[in-house]
Amino acid sequence: MAIWCYDGTFPGFLTLCATLVTQGEEPESILSADSLHDDLFSRTISVESDEPRAEKMLAAIASRISPNSCRLLWQAFLSGSPGVELLLWRYLSLGRTTGARIDRLTAHPAVAPVHRLAHTVEREAHRVKGIIRFQESAGGYWYAAVEPAYQVLELVAPHFARRCAGMNWLIHDRRRCLALAWNRTEWRLAGFDCEGVPPLSTDEEQWSTLWRGYFSSITIPERQNRRLQQQHLPKRFRSYLTELTGSPTL
Amino acid sequence: MTVPTFEEKLRILAESARYDVSCSSSGSNRGERKGGVGTVAASGICHSWSADGRCISLLKILLTNHCTFDCAYCPNRRSNDIRRVTLTPDEVAELTINFYRRNYIEGLFLSSGVVKSPDHTMELLIETVRILREEHRFNGYIHLKLTPGADPLLVSRAGRLADRVSINLELPTRESLALLAPDKSRDSILLPMHQVSGLIAARKGEGARAPAFAPAGQSTQIIIGATPENDLRIITLSQRLYQRLGLKRVYYSAYVPVTSDPRLPPLNGVPLLLREHRLYQADWLLRFYGFAPDELLDNSTPDLDPELDPKSAWALRNRDLFPVEVNQAEYEVLLRVPGIGIRSAQRIIRARREQRLRVEELARLGVVLKRARHFLTGDGICGVKELSSDRLRAVLITAAKRRSSAVQLSLFDTAASVAVTGEF
Numbered sequence: 001m002a003i004w005c006y007d008g009t010f011p012g013f014l015t016l017c018a019t020l021v022t023q024g025e026e027p028e029s030i031l032s033a034d035s036l037h038d039d040l041f042s043r044t045i046s047v048e049s050d051e052p053r054a055e056k057m058l059a060a061i062a063s064r065i066s067p068n069s070c071r072l073l074w075q076a077f078l079s080g081s082p083g084v085e086l087l088l089w090r091y092l093s094l095g096r097t098t099g100a101r102i103d104r105l106t107a108h109p110a111v112a113p114v115h116r117l118a119h120t121v122e123r124e125a126h127r128v129k130g131i132i133r134f135q136e137s138a139g140g141y142w143y144a145a146v147e148p149a150y151q152v153l154e155l156v157a158p159h160f161a162r163r164c165a166g167m168n169w170l171i172h173d174r175r176r177c178l179a180l181a182w183n184r185t186e187w188r189l190a191g192f193d194c195e196g197v198p199p200l201s202t203d204e205e206q207w208s209t210l211w212r213g214y215f216s217s218i219t220i221p222e223r224q225n226r227r228l229q230q231q232h233l234p235k236r237f238r239s240y241l242t243e244l245t246g247s248p249t250l
Numbered sequence: 251m252t253v254p255t256f257e258e259k260l261r262i263l264a265e266s267a268r269y270d271v272s273c274s275s276s277g278s279n280r281g282e283r284k285g286g287v288g289t290v291a292a293s294g295i296c297h298s299w300s301a302d303g304r305c306i307s308l309l310k311i312l313l314t315n316h317c318t319f320d321c322a323y324c325p326n327r328r329s330n331d332i333r334r335v336t337l338t339p340d341e342v343a344e345l346t347i348n349f350y351r352r353n354y355i356e357g358l359f360l361s362s363g364v365v366k367s368p369d370h371t372m373e374l375l376i377e378t379v380r381i382l383r384e385e386h387r388f389n390g391y392i393h394l395k396l397t398p399g400a401d402p403l404l405v406s407r408a409g410r411l412a413d414r415v416s417i418n419l420e421l422p423t424r425e426s427l428a429l430l431a432p433d434k435s436r437d438s439i440l441l442p443m444h445q446v447s448g449l450i451a452a453r454k455g456e457g458a459r460a461p462a463f464a465p466a467g468q469s470t471q472i473i474i475g476a477t478p479e480n481d482l483r484i485i486t487l488s489q490r491l492y493q494r495l496g497l498k499r500v501y502y503s504a505y506v507p508v509t510s511d512p513r514l515p516p517l518n519g520v521p522l523l524l525r526e527h528r529l530y531q532a533d534w535l536l537r538f539y540g541f542a543p544d545e546l547l548d549n550s551t552p553d554l555d556p557e558l559d560p561k562s563a564w565a566l567r568n569r570d571l572f573p574v575e576v577n578q579a580e581y582e583v584l585l586r587v588p589g590i591g592i593r594s595a596q597r598i599i600r601a602r603r604e605q606r607l608r609v610e611e612l613a614r615l616g617v618v619l620k621r622a623r624h625f626l627t628g629d630g631i632c633g634v635k636e637l638s639s640d641r642l643r644a645v646l647i648t649a650a651k652r653r654s655s656a657v658q659l660s661l662f663d664t665a666a667s668v669a670v671t672g673e674f
Binding site: 107159164207216 | 256257260261262264265267268269282285287288289291293295296297298299300301302303304305306307309310311345348349351352353354356504506523597600601603604605607611614615616
């Protein structure tokens with residue numbers, strides 16, 4: 001059995017798909033290099049990521065299948081869900097025979113799961129727009145740390161670029177060691193390995209204390225419903241929320 | 251008494267504001283401004299959830315909790331012995347901007363106790379918003395409360411600065427209002443409401459270039475359970491507000507007795523929260539599902555069924571209309587199937603253009619079948635045995651219980667529910 005292997009990036013995956021198409025291969029397994037384990041009985045075929053080739057592949061998907069497919073593939077890919085590559089490859093193969101009609105085949109077994117994954121990723125991105133907490137650093141830029149379930153930084157970048165256009169900010173995905181940075185002109189995603197929080201501005205403590213106070217006072221005690229609160233605030237977000245960390249002063 | 255710190259003032263004014271339900275930040279479409287601070291998001295964004303499970307989207311605060319009115323249901327009523335504090339318009343603007351930059355909030359929800367006169371109060375509220383918009387160049391979401399009896403000129407200024415304006419109806423009838431809120435006349439509430447509704451309608455005819463007027467519309471709030479009106483009366487009123495005045499939302503607030511009087515019996519709040527929940531469900535059916543109040547309730551059954559959601563209750567009374575065939579039924583008919591929401595109905599319509607749908611495909615589309623399967627067929631096949639109405643009722647109640655064990659008692663406007671129903 002052959003395992004097709006790529007570098008774990010979206011361009012890498014697209015390059016791999018382009019290779020499969022030109023060679024007329026049907027893969028039984030597609031894995032990113034870091035999830036590959038030694039397997040004596042399998043042959044591994046590695047495909048190097050090739051930016052221009054990936055671009056061309058994406059353009060071909062947009063014109064021969066549909067622009068919506070590009071977005072869908074990317075979002076579903078960001079889920080990083082095990083086996084997603086093969087799922088997307090099957091979706092692509094179907095798309096090559098159906099063309100734009102694939103957008104309407106929403107109940108097809110090769111299409112429905114892709115929509116579902118993309119939708120889940122989109123929901124996480126929407127959540128992240130709300131739960132990010134910026135802290136003003138002594139150096140004058142704004143820092144936020146977050147551990148989203150999926151790699152959604154690029155999906156939220158346009159939102160924060162518009163909303164916080166006049167601030168220099170950095171959003172740190174700690175789980176993936178990535179950071180999204182905005183310098184008031186453009187945003188960039190890059191690897192970022194850094195423990196801890198930058199030194200904060202002298203004002204920061206004052207505002208976070210006020211926010212914690214507000215947060216506890218806005219609760220109607222007669223309606224207390226912790227379970228409902230926790231249902232909306234998954235664990236992965238809680239340690240980064242200003243209002244749930246530190247102790248509120250009375 | 252010591253002078254309160256800024257933090258204490260903030261906490262007191264948040265406590266005084268928390269009984270106003272609305273925290274929605276959706277539905278506005280004001281464009282961006284170069285060099286301004288912030289944006290609005292059409293679908294609304296929740297930033298946190300308080301310990302009562304309600305979404306926090308806006309900084310909800312009063313300018314002051316001093317009040318010359320003496321409304322029986324309100325914690326800030328003149329005769330209530332609480333600590334009174336005031337923030338200046340500048341302080342509120344500064345607080346909003348700093349919370350906003352940190353992404354704590356989506357914007358501001360500003361209200362106030364009535365000080366000196368309704369006009370004076372309205373002027374202070376408007377001044378706060380003016381400072382935010384003009385001096386801080388704040389472009390985020392602002393929900394501004396109108397003061398009952400405020401001058402029409404002030405009302406129209408408010409609408410030009412805010413994304414949404416609202417004035418609370420408070421109680422469903424003129425008589426109840428006179429009884430519990432002697433300082434507010436029904437007309438002092440209805441006149442600004444009518445004025446805003448007229449100005450919003452007029453703005454729609456003016457084209458994209460005209461200055462915005464309350465682009466996220468107008469809302470109101472009704473207190474439930476402090477007076478004897480039944481559910482039929484309440485949802486009929488809501489329907490009129492939606493149809494005649496074009497309101498975006500009517501909020502229902504289960505009455506929480508805010509009093510320190512030890513002679514009153516302790517309140518068991520749960521049934522009232524459940525009633526509030528059912529009213530929100532019925533309200534959704536009016537706005538997005540094409541139901542009329544008299545389909546849900548009538549004079550012989552004037553209150554919503556506490557055990558069952560109003561759509562299931564309606565379907566049980568109209569079993570001759572079911573099952574519906576998902577491959578043929580019109581969109582409006584699909585929407586009436588218990589368990590099928592707007593998103594599911596849309597998915598079904600889109601998918602069936604390309605293929606016949608069986609129950610299997612419905613599941614693949616993400617349609618939740620627990621309740622729905624008793625009311626539909628997929629390509630002629632139902633998949634469950636037909637049950638007597640009593641059995642079916644029991645099954646539906648159990649299905650709902652399982653769901654609400656994950657706590658569904660609160661249907662405040664979370665971004666999720668907004669996204670599902672597409673309230674814009």
